[in-house]
Amino acid sequence: EIVLTQSPGSLSLSPGERATLSCRARQTLTSNYLAWYQQKPGQAPRLLIYDASSRATGIPDRFSGSGSGTDFTLTISRLEPEDFAVYYCQQYNNSPWTFGQGTKVEIK
């Protein structure tokens, strides 16, 4: 199975700052089938980015995804109060689908 490693494990930032989250795959995602999700306490995950760089419906343009192959990045250009949450990457390039362990974005 494809192991995804997210870094950092947690990120302490202030509203208005830029957040850069990393996701590294142990094998190449040949079709760049990588997604990013946001999860807040007590809620189901929400799809933010699919196919590495496409924003899901209704997702603000301060969220952007980039990368290819084994290295992927989620960038939040200016953090809003509602953006403090846990973020997961997921690959759906190969079965079994796998998730990273998550990055928690906390308020500084």
Next chain:
Amino acid sequence: QVQLVQSGAEVKQPGASVKVSCKTSGYTFTSHYMHWVRQAPGHGLEWMGLINPRSGSTRESEKFQGRLSMTRDTSTRTVYMELFSLGSEDTAMYYCARSYGESYYGAFDVWGQGTMVTVSS
């Protein structure tokens, strides 16, 4: 709008089984694969398996093979996940999640609200 509504919380004894339902609405039921994902308290997301609502064919994570059954009822637009031989390690929130687009390989664009399963004697 597209909705996935799951059945309510369950408490089960070790060794029992649990069956969780996921009722869909707002889209063509047979056009999107459905996945099951679980999350143990304080932990990350774990993919369990998927079902093709059109054919009923399934694919399970090796971790759950022999212990997981996924089925669907096209007349009620509902998918089901049944997990057997429960242990304490199966205590988790269980989610159904729809695959984006009609491809086998898709991100999960719509999620159910989750069903908490607690395994305890």
